[in-house]
Amino acid sequence: xxxxxxxxxxxxxxxxxxxxxxxxxxxxxxxxxxxxxxxxxxxxxxxxxxxxxxxxxxxxxxxxxxxxxxxxxxxxxxxxxxxxxxxxxxxxxxxxxxxxxxxxxxxxxxxxxxxxx
Amino acid sequence: xxxxxxxxxxxxxxxxxxxxxxxxxxxxxxxxxxxxxxxxxxxxxxxxxxxxxxxxxxxxxxxxxxxxxxxxxxxxxxxxxxxxxxxxxxxxxxxxxxxxxxxxxxxxxxx
Numbered sequence: 001x002x003x004x005x006x007x008x009x010x011x012x013x014x015x016x017x018x019x020x021x022x023x024x025x026x027x028x029x030x031x032x033x034x035x036x037x038x039x040x041x042x043x044x045x046x047x048x049x050x051x052x053x054x055x056x057x058x059x060x061x062x063x064x065x066x067x068x069x070x071x072x073x074x075x076x077x078x079x080x081x082x083x084x085x086x087x088x089x090x091x092x093x094x095x096x097x098x099x100x101x102x103x104x105x106x107x108x109x110x111x112x113x114x115x116x117x
Numbered sequence: 118x119x120x121x122x123x124x125x126x127x128x129x130x131x132x133x134x135x136x137x138x139x140x141x142x143x144x145x146x147x148x149x150x151x152x153x154x155x156x157x158x159x160x161x162x163x164x165x166x167x168x169x170x171x172x173x174x175x176x177x178x179x180x181x182x183x184x185x186x187x188x189x190x191x192x193x194x195x196x197x198x199x200x201x202x203x204x205x206x207x208x209x210x211x212x213x214x215x216x217x218x219x220x221x222x223x224x225x226x227x228x
Contacts, residue, residue, distance in 0.1 A: 004159075033215060042121075042205055042218030043160070056214035090159050092216075104148050104209025104216055108159035 004109035006091050012115045018079045021112045023091030025072040031055065032074040033106060034066060035090040043090055049074055078114075086116045119144040121208055123219035130196055131227055138191045138222045140206035147211040149182055149189045154203040154221070196226045 035043035045058035049068035063079040092106035152160035166182035207216040
Protein backbone atom coordinates (compact mmCIF):
# COMPACT_ATOMS: atom_id res chain seq x y z
CA UNK A 1 0.00 0.00 0.00
CA UNK A 2 1.47 3.34 -1.08
CA UNK A 3 1.43 6.05 1.59
CA UNK A 4 0.82 9.78 1.20
CA UNK A 5 3.59 11.54 -0.69
CA UNK A 6 4.29 15.26 -0.99
CA UNK A 7 6.52 17.42 -3.13
CA UNK A 8 8.70 19.33 -2.88
CA UNK A 9 10.31 18.57 0.47
CA UNK A 10 11.59 22.07 1.01
CA UNK A 11 10.86 25.36 -0.72
CA UNK A 12 12.12 28.92 -0.30
CA UNK A 13 10.10 31.82 -1.70
CA UNK A 14 10.06 35.56 -1.27
CA UNK A 15 7.18 37.69 -0.03
CA UNK A 16 4.55 38.32 -2.70
CA UNK A 17 5.36 35.23 -4.76
CA UNK A 18 3.02 32.34 -5.46
CA UNK A 19 3.62 28.67 -4.60
CA UNK A 20 2.08 25.31 -5.53
CA UNK A 21 2.50 22.28 -3.30
CA UNK A 22 1.58 18.76 -4.43
CA UNK A 23 0.24 15.66 -2.74
CA UNK A 24 -0.59 12.11 -3.79
CA UNK A 25 -3.14 10.42 -1.56
CA UNK A 26 -2.79 6.99 -0.02
CA UNK A 27 -4.12 4.21 -2.23
CA UNK A 28 -7.82 3.52 -1.55
CA UNK A 29 -8.50 6.97 -0.02
CA UNK A 30 -10.67 9.57 -1.71
CA UNK A 31 -10.53 12.61 0.55
CA UNK A 32 -7.53 14.86 0.91
CA UNK A 33 -7.00 17.54 3.55
CA UNK A 34 -4.34 20.20 3.89
CA UNK A 35 -2.99 21.51 7.19
CA UNK A 36 -0.53 24.26 8.11
CA UNK A 37 1.80 23.62 11.04
CA UNK A 38 3.74 26.58 12.36
CA UNK A 39 6.80 25.97 14.50
CA UNK A 40 5.82 24.76 17.97
CA UNK A 41 2.14 24.46 17.10
CA UNK A 42 -0.28 21.71 16.20
CA UNK A 43 -1.51 21.43 12.61
CA UNK A 44 -4.25 23.90 11.59
CA UNK A 45 -6.90 22.79 9.08
CA UNK A 46 -6.85 24.66 5.76
CA UNK A 47 -9.42 22.73 3.68
CA UNK A 48 -10.55 19.29 2.59
CA UNK A 49 -11.46 18.00 -0.87
CA UNK A 50 -13.80 15.15 -1.76
CA UNK A 51 -14.75 14.21 -5.30
CA UNK A 52 -12.79 17.19 -6.60
CA UNK A 53 -14.86 19.70 -4.60
CA UNK A 54 -14.01 21.63 -1.47
CA UNK A 55 -15.65 19.89 1.48
CA UNK A 56 -14.89 22.21 4.39
CA UNK A 57 -12.52 25.07 5.03
CA UNK A 58 -10.70 26.41 8.06
CA UNK A 59 -9.96 30.02 8.95
CA UNK A 60 -7.63 30.76 6.03
CA UNK A 61 -7.97 33.63 3.50
CA UNK A 62 -8.98 33.05 -0.15
CA UNK A 63 -5.37 33.34 -1.31
CA UNK A 64 -5.11 29.73 -0.07
CA UNK A 65 -6.76 27.61 -2.74
CA UNK A 66 -6.68 24.00 -3.81
CA UNK A 67 -7.50 21.39 -6.39
CA UNK A 68 -8.18 17.67 -6.27
CA UNK A 69 -7.72 15.63 -9.43
CA UNK A 70 -9.59 12.48 -10.59
CA UNK A 71 -6.69 10.31 -9.45
CA UNK A 72 -7.12 11.81 -5.92
CA UNK A 73 -3.89 13.76 -6.09
CA UNK A 74 -4.13 17.34 -4.89
CA UNK A 75 -2.52 20.76 -5.03
CA UNK A 76 -2.35 23.59 -2.52
CA UNK A 77 -1.81 27.03 -4.04
CA UNK A 78 -0.88 30.08 -2.02
CA UNK A 79 -0.83 33.50 -3.66
CA UNK A 80 0.79 36.71 -2.44
CA UNK A 81 2.98 34.93 0.07
CA UNK A 82 3.49 36.56 3.46
CA UNK A 83 6.24 35.98 6.00
CA UNK A 84 3.73 34.29 8.34
CA UNK A 85 3.05 31.66 5.68
CA UNK A 86 6.38 30.06 6.60
CA UNK A 87 5.41 26.66 7.99
CA UNK A 88 5.27 22.91 7.42
CA UNK A 89 2.37 22.14 5.06
CA UNK A 90 0.87 18.72 5.59
CA UNK A 91 -1.37 16.73 3.31
CA UNK A 92 -3.57 14.01 4.78
CA UNK A 93 -5.81 11.46 3.09
CA UNK A 94 -8.74 9.54 4.45
CA UNK A 95 -11.12 6.83 3.30
CA UNK A 96 -14.64 7.69 2.12
CA UNK A 97 -15.99 10.98 3.42
CA UNK A 98 -13.52 11.48 6.25
CA UNK A 99 -15.41 13.49 8.76
CA UNK A 100 -18.76 12.22 7.65
CA UNK A 101 -17.92 8.79 9.01
CA UNK A 102 -17.36 7.83 12.60
CA UNK A 103 -13.62 7.96 12.78
CA UNK A 104 -12.21 11.00 10.90
CA UNK A 105 -9.01 9.00 10.54
CA UNK A 106 -6.47 10.78 8.40
CA UNK A 107 -3.03 9.67 7.31
CA UNK A 108 -0.35 12.28 6.81
CA UNK A 109 2.43 12.78 4.32
CA UNK A 110 5.91 13.94 5.31
CA UNK A 111 5.08 17.59 4.62
CA UNK A 112 6.60 20.45 2.64
CA UNK A 113 8.67 22.97 4.59
CA UNK A 114 7.95 26.41 3.11
CA UNK A 115 10.16 29.35 4.03
CA UNK A 116 9.09 32.84 2.96
CA UNK A 117 11.83 35.50 3.02
CA UNK B 118 -14.73 27.36 18.79
CA UNK B 119 -13.53 23.88 19.55
CA UNK B 120 -10.16 23.70 21.28
CA UNK B 121 -8.01 20.89 22.57
CA UNK B 122 -5.61 21.67 25.41
CA UNK B 123 -2.66 19.36 25.89
CA UNK B 124 -0.55 19.12 29.01
CA UNK B 125 2.21 19.15 29.80
CA UNK B 126 3.68 21.08 26.87
CA UNK B 127 7.18 19.70 27.53
CA UNK B 128 8.29 16.57 29.36
CA UNK B 129 11.86 15.39 29.94
CA UNK B 130 12.29 12.08 31.75
CA UNK B 131 14.79 9.29 32.27
CA UNK B 132 14.56 5.93 30.53
CA UNK B 133 12.33 3.53 32.48
CA UNK B 134 10.04 6.17 33.98
CA UNK B 135 6.29 6.27 33.43
CA UNK B 136 4.42 9.31 32.13
CA UNK B 137 0.93 10.52 31.27
CA UNK B 138 -0.07 13.14 28.71
CA UNK B 139 -3.49 14.79 28.89
CA UNK B 140 -5.78 16.18 26.23
CA UNK B 141 -8.80 18.20 27.40
CA UNK B 142 -11.65 20.09 25.79
CA UNK B 143 -15.00 21.62 26.68
CA UNK B 144 -16.38 20.17 23.43
CA UNK B 145 -17.58 16.67 22.65
CA UNK B 146 -15.80 14.77 19.89
CA UNK B 147 -16.99 11.76 17.92
CA UNK B 148 -13.43 10.44 17.76
CA UNK B 149 -10.08 11.21 19.27
CA UNK B 150 -6.80 10.35 17.66
CA UNK B 151 -3.25 10.35 18.95
CA UNK B 152 -0.34 10.99 16.64
CA UNK B 153 3.43 10.98 17.10
CA UNK B 154 5.55 13.35 15.05
CA UNK B 155 9.30 13.39 14.53
CA UNK B 156 11.08 16.67 13.65
CA UNK B 157 10.56 17.61 9.98
CA UNK B 158 8.14 14.72 9.36
CA UNK B 159 4.39 14.30 9.22
CA UNK B 160 2.34 12.98 12.16
CA UNK B 161 1.98 9.20 12.35
CA UNK B 162 -1.34 7.84 13.61
CA UNK B 163 -0.97 5.79 16.80
CA UNK B 164 -4.58 5.08 17.77
CA UNK B 165 -8.21 6.16 17.30
CA UNK B 166 -10.75 5.99 20.14
CA UNK B 167 -14.43 6.51 19.47
CA UNK B 168 -16.42 5.27 22.49
CA UNK B 169 -16.66 7.10 25.81
CA UNK B 170 -14.59 5.25 28.42
CA UNK B 171 -12.72 3.27 25.78
CA UNK B 172 -9.22 2.07 26.62
CA UNK B 173 -6.77 0.89 23.98
CA UNK B 174 -3.29 -0.51 24.50
CA UNK B 175 -0.42 -0.44 22.03
CA UNK B 176 2.53 -2.26 23.63
CA UNK B 177 3.69 0.11 26.40
CA UNK B 178 1.21 2.85 25.42
CA UNK B 179 -2.28 3.03 26.94
CA UNK B 180 -4.88 5.41 25.54
CA UNK B 181 -8.15 6.33 27.23
CA UNK B 182 -11.14 8.31 25.99
CA UNK B 183 -13.12 10.11 28.68
CA UNK B 184 -16.65 8.97 29.48
CA UNK B 185 -18.09 12.22 28.10
CA UNK B 186 -15.82 12.12 25.03
CA UNK B 187 -14.31 15.50 25.92
CA UNK B 188 -10.88 14.36 27.10
CA UNK B 189 -8.26 11.70 26.59
CA UNK B 190 -5.00 10.53 28.09
CA UNK B 191 -1.90 8.74 26.86
CA UNK B 192 0.12 6.75 29.39
CA UNK B 193 3.56 5.37 28.57
CA UNK B 194 5.04 2.69 30.79
CA UNK B 195 8.82 2.29 31.12
CA UNK B 196 9.63 4.99 28.56
CA UNK B 197 12.49 4.38 26.16
CA UNK B 198 14.63 6.86 24.16
CA UNK B 199 12.78 5.70 21.03
CA UNK B 200 9.58 7.20 22.50
CA UNK B 201 11.05 10.69 22.09
CA UNK B 202 8.92 12.90 19.86
CA UNK B 203 5.95 15.26 19.67
CA UNK B 204 2.68 13.66 20.75
CA UNK B 205 -0.43 15.27 19.26
CA UNK B 206 -4.06 14.63 20.10
CA UNK B 207 -6.70 15.44 17.49
CA UNK B 208 -10.47 15.48 17.78
CA UNK B 209 -12.92 14.70 15.02
CA UNK B 210 -16.55 15.73 14.75
CA UNK B 211 -18.91 13.55 12.74
CA UNK B 212 -20.40 16.44 10.75
CA UNK B 213 -17.05 18.02 9.84
CA UNK B 214 -14.21 16.87 7.65
CA UNK B 215 -11.34 18.26 9.64
CA UNK B 216 -9.39 17.27 12.72
CA UNK B 217 -8.80 19.75 15.54
CA UNK B 218 -5.34 19.40 16.97
CA UNK B 219 -3.84 20.25 20.31
CA UNK B 220 -0.47 22.03 20.40
CA UNK B 221 1.30 18.82 21.32
CA UNK B 222 3.49 17.48 24.09
CA UNK B 223 7.19 17.35 23.35
CA UNK B 224 8.63 14.28 25.07
CA UNK B 225 12.33 13.68 25.58
CA UNK B 226 13.47 10.38 27.09
CA UNK B 227 17.08 10.35 28.17
CA UNK B 228 19.07 7.11 28.32
